[in-house]
Amino acid sequence: MTSDEIKDLILEIIEDIDDEADFASLDADQPLRDQLDLDSMDFLDIVMELRKRHKLQIPEEDYPQLASLNSCATYLEPLLKDA
């Protein structure tokens, strides 16, 4: 997966969690949680969906790496390079 495909994947997962999520003014460098009104329970869904869809086991200490859309792409790119 390319960096852009990973970002699309994350947005698709978020849309699945909250079908009213508004991506129009999303800043890819800013934390997703604040911008999209997600709480820690919603955030766990992103991790669980990545595991379900791509068999990715993301350790709890790495969760902060998924904070913004760009940091997701950076963190996940090597893990999803063959996906």
Next chain:
Amino acid sequence: MRVPLLVIGGGLSGLAAAIRVARFNSDVLLLEKHVRLGGLNSYFYRNGILYETGLHAITNYADPTEKKAPLNRLLRQLKLPRKKFSFCQQLQSEVIFRNQTSLKFSNDFALFQSEIGANFPQAIDKFQHLLAFLTDFDPFADAPFHSAKNFLLDLLQDPLLVDMILCPLMYYGSSVQDDMDLSQFAIMFRAIYQEGMFRPEGTIKEFLDLLVDHYQLLGGSLRTSCGVDRILHQNKKATGVILTTGERIDCDHILSTIGHDETFQLLEKKSGLEDRPADHHPRLGFFETIFQIPEQSAHHLAKNKTIIFYNDAERFSYKIPQDFIDFSSGVICFPGNFEGMPATDRREIRSTHLADYARWKALAEDPALYKKQKKIAARQSSQRIENIIGSFTPNIVYENSFTPVTIERYTAKIGGAIYGNPTKTKDGNIGFSNLFLAGTDQGFLGIIGSMLSGVSIVNRHILPRL
């Protein structure tokens, strides 16, 4: 047979936990001892008519736009679209301390504030301080028991106001006599006064069916009439269960929603486990009656009151009575008085009072006497609440009462104590590496609370490791 996760108890916390996990891993097995799901909020049939048990109202009402409200967070976590449900909001409820004063409240918090301003003008500023305190207070932080009553007496300086604020919160969720934990108070205050009450337009059966269909579509498995005889464990790790049929099921994780001591009863069997924390605190039992009268004889009964919390005594007392039942206070619920509920040909009234489990349990040895006492108690209840809502006893066409013994029989809660152990296990950790507790004894109460309990314990302890 082996499953990654076994959920014991098909009440609302167990169902929510099982759904939450099934979203990501369908290998979940939910076990329910009773023939029906729902636990404390279930139903039964008499002469082909469905009657609900437990449910008066669901707390934590929120509009669909309030994304962070517990109700909407819960539905998101379970991936249940809000539009699948049709919710009816309460019309208006009231705390009535007879010969003293009353406080009305609704899903518009401003009503409660103005009622306090009108009836307790000297305390309204202090009440605002309470609201400011609650805004900043984190009720979910692990903290030892702190008396909400003492806290409120210090802050509000008015024992009557304190009792009136506490009365509905205690009746809808305190497992502690004459008090409640401050964290519990903060949660319940928000759930009942600031968010408010509602119920599904349909019956609790339809609500449960919707959850079960969703769970099964996600691939989750379910067994009803399936009792667990004991939990197998070694070195503080659960390895599986033996069912009452003798069947063995191995598992990697167990979530128990049946209560703290109820879980330890299954752990102790033939295992010699001796370090169960002692349970010295008395458990609160309740007596509830369903009355139905024909709609044509109900014209004089209030159509705009949903729930009335009353107290006739000089001081409100929330403790095990010195008799079978304490009729001096209680809850009166009109299940039909929610906005938009479909019309029916019968008006239903439900009453709830504190009851002494020990007395009812002893009496149950003699079924004839027990039955007679139930009948007497139902009559005392209807006559007592007539003082508040008006006469209806002569028109009763259906009546059914549950004692703490009935509740114990159908829900397997020790002592029929619907709010469980007075000591809560907030983090769900009971000293095992892969066996956790959710539901009533975790400490979130009410339907939304118990479902969030199942979800949050699964999120915290099980999903990251499954």
